[in-house]
Amino acid sequence: MSEAAVIDVQGLTKTFGSKLVVDHFDIVVPRGAIYGFLGPNGSGKTTTIRMLCGLLEPDAGAGTCLGFDVRRQAGEIKKQVGYMTQKFSLYEDLSIRENLDFVAQMYGVKNRKDRVRTALLDLGLADRAGQLAGTLSGGWKQRLALAACLIHDPQLLLLDEPTAGVDPKARRDFWDEIRRLSKAGVTVLVSTHYMDEAVQCDFITYIAYGKKLIDGPAAEIATMVGLTTWRAEGPDLAALEAELGGQAGVAQIARFGSTLHVSGTDATALETTVRRLEASGQHVWSLQPAGLEEAFIYLMAGAQDNFARDVP
Amino acid sequence: MSWFSLSRFFAVLRKEFIQMRRDRVTFAMMIGLPIVQLMLFGFAINSDPRHLPTLVEINDDGPLVRAVLAGMATSDYFDFIGTVHGPAAGDDALRRGTASFVVVIPADFERDVMRGRHPDLLIAADAADPAAVGGAAAALGGIVSVASAQTLTGPLASLAGSPAPFGIIVHRQYNPEGRTSTNIVPGLLAIILSMTMVMITAVAIVKERERGTMEMLISTPVKPLEVMLGKILPYVLVGYVQTTVFLLAAFVVFGVPFEGSFLAFFIGFNLFILGNLALGFLISTLARSQMQAMQLSFFTILPSILLSGFMFPFAGMPGWAQTLGSAVPATHFIRLVRKVMLKGADSADVAGQFGALAAIMVVFAVLAMLRYRQTLD
Structure with a gap:
């Protein structure tokens, strides 16, 4: 497709046994972009990422990653991709330095000793380089894993839920690093469940049950879904929620702290309903700007559960 | 009865049965092992061999x-x-x-x-x-x-x-005093090597997969042969150390002689080790957990003990069991070691054993290569 696309794949499909895990998935990732890969657990994100870096062979589909054929040139792709697995996959019984050194050797990094030393300094772990990786806390393991997959200066980073189970401070630092890399021209495909991370992406694709539901610039996704959301504040939200169910224009009701978000695609019908309830004076109603979370919950509810049916 | 809840006890019991049923390899081992042992002990093994x-x-x-x-x-x-x-x-x-x-x-x-x-x-x-x-x-x-x-x-x-x-x-x-140790000790070398080589290799590879480090490893440009050789070679060295210690102990403690050619021993021993490592690698492609790898390794070691002529005379077994035993590398290695150590054989005398060991090794290695995947499929 476009000259600038780092990943350009169409019709990617994978079945395990009789389970259709990824179903004709298309993705185009422009160079230097931060591309958010969202979707519920088990939606096929990990499988897709594994197919992109040659760890799994697609059953169908074709395309290129860094200009190389995803089906036949996995070896070339691997050289320029940094892949961070969902589960910590460095050697827990090797030290921090030994792990970095090992990975650097796997990629044939030149000036390996210097590169590892720099990485240790960047990590802030130079004085603990001899510590076993297994003894690090979750946040540090994540930083080490990122350092390891950057050691060969890859052009493309595939990050599979890199911030799962990591504290907010470490998460913020991590994203600062991602943005810095993106500015330096590295393309990043990152899967996540966090909405605050999703909004930091340039582009988003949302996948559920192996099928892509929507993709586009992060700022436009919520608008693209076409959801209007009203916020209600006031007493006894449970009763209000029960009352709203099935009313004209109401497609989705979600609790956000002490408020209720009521969404629907038919803005006029929804407004009529809201105005009628507002008249009772019990709750304070206000129009919400389009949000990603509501959009995704809405998309998800409409998606067909592939895992409930077997492949014919 | 607060000290013992029947429903909790049954819940644990039931859960255990469910898990037992789900772990196919363990289940197969539980059913298969007794049958194999029964067949071997019952039909194949005869401590008073005829013919x-x-x-x-x-x-x-x-x-x-x-x-x-x-x-x-x-x-x-x-x-x-x-x-x-x-x-x-x-x-x-x-x-x-x-x-x-x-x-x-x-x-x-x-x-x-x-x-x-x-x-x-x-x-x-x-x-x-x-x-x-x-x-x-x-x-x-x-x-x-x-x-x-x-x-x-x-x-x-x-x-x-x-x-x-x-x-x-x-x-x-060759054993004028009819001492059992003279015969058992060289045979034991084959069993010890089989056990450690097969098990260590299988477990070492499965461990990578179980811990998830294999995913990192194969996401790098590393080639299958590099992984295979790099993972196997350290255990070849372990085998060398084991054998050296063993031979010294056999000589010093048990007075088992070494009459024959060291070269013949060295060639045969390397073929045997490689065959076992290839078998270990093959097992690692079948096992999903370290536990399964251990069980499968143990399963392959049984015939090495029972059908190889180590514990029971080879000639005492019926034809089918001898055929089965001939597919076990330990059978040929035990013959080779006994010939070289006790009978003073040289390379020409044990050429047949070389051939058999090499053939078995090639078969295991090819099967392992065919099954090994550089993907997570």
């Missing part, structure tokens, strides 16, 4: 000689596979393991019996495995007295009584 290959060196002929040989043949213990001329040919057959016994009928045997000179019938036995030939040697006395009673009739009947008109000298070669 031992026997050669005859005939320097005299007559009714008594024929009666003795016929008696031996009908006893089940001895299968006559041919005749030899001169002591060198007999010794050679014993050393190469083609015959377990060589019966030497001395010249003028019949005449000496008639004249009451009490000649000796010489039986050279391969006593490297004392258990294998013990039963047969013990049966000789009975066979001989029956034969002489049948032949020495009429005027010669007086000779037939006891003591027998001729003696039998069983010459136990």
Whole structure:
């Protein structure tokens, strides 16, 4: 497709046994972009990422990653991709330095000793380089894993839920690093469940049950879904929620702290309903700007559960 | 009853059965192992082996000689596979393991019996495995007295009584004292190497997959052969260390001699180690967890112990079990080690074992290569 696309794949499909895990998935990732890969657990994100870096062979589909054929040139792709697995996959019984050194050797990094030393300094772990990786806390393991997959200066980073189970401070630092890399021209495909991370992406694709539901610039996704959301504040939200169910224009009701978000695609019908309830004076109603979370919950509810049916 | 809740107990019990059923390998092992053991112990293993290959060196002929040989043949213990001329040919057959016994009928045997000179019938036995030939040697006395009673009739009947008109000298070669340790210790080397090599390799590879480090490893440009060799070679060294320690201990503690060629031993031992490592690698492609890898390894070690001639004489097993045993690398390595260490064999004497070990190794290696995937599929 476009000259600038780092990943350009169409019709990617994978079945395990009789389970259709990824179903004709298309993705185009422009160079230097931060591309958010969202979707519920088990939606096929990990499988897709594994197919992109040659760890799994697609059953169908074709395309290129860094200009190389995803089906036949996995070896070339691997050289320029940094892949961070969902589960910590460095050697827990090797030290921090030994792990970095090992990975650097796997990629044939030149000036390996210097590169590892720099990485240790960047990590802030130079004085603990001899510590076993297994003894690090979750946040540090994540930083080490990122350092390891950057050691060969890859052009493309595939990050599979890199911030799962990591504290907010470490998460913020991590994203600062991602943005810095993106500015330096590295393309990043990152899967996540966090909405605050999703909004930091340039582009988003949302996948559920192996099928892509929507993709586009992060700022436009919520608008693209076409959801209007009203916020209600006031007493006894449970009763209000029960009352709203099935009313004209109401497609989705979600609790956000002490408020209720009521969404629907038919803005006029929804407004009529809201105005009628507002008249009772019990709750304070206000129009919400389009949000990603509501959009995704809405998309998800409409998606067909592939895992409930077997492949014919 | 607050100290024991039946429903909690049943919940644990039920959960355990569910997990047992889900773990196919363990389940298969639980059902399969007893059956395999039953078959092996019940049918294949015979500690009093029959049909031992026997050669005859005939320097005299007559009714008594024929009666003795016929008696031996009908006893089940001895299968006559041919005749030899001169002591060198007999010794050679014993050393190469083609015959377990060589019966030497001395010249003028019949005449000496008639004249009451009490000649000796010489039986050279391969006593490297004392258990294998013990039963047969013990049966000789009975066979001989029956034969002489049948032949020495009429005027010669007086000779037939006891003591027998001729003696039998069983010459136990290669292990003159009939010590079990002399035979067991070299065999043990094969078992120890099988156990550690197969198990360590299988577990080391499965561990990578179980811990998730394999995913990181194969996401790098590393090639399958690099992973294979890099993971296997350290264990070859472990095998070298084990063997060196073992040989020293065998010599110092048990006084087991090392008569033959070191080169022959070295070649055979490397082939054996590589075969076992390839088997370990093959197992690692089948097992999903370290536990399963351990169980599968143990499963493959059983035949190495039971069918290889290590614990029970190979010749005592029925044909099908011998065929099965021939597919086990330990069978050939044990033969090789016994020949080299006890019988002073050189490379030419054990060429057959080299061939068998190499063939088995190639088969395992090819199967492992075919099954090994550089993906997570």
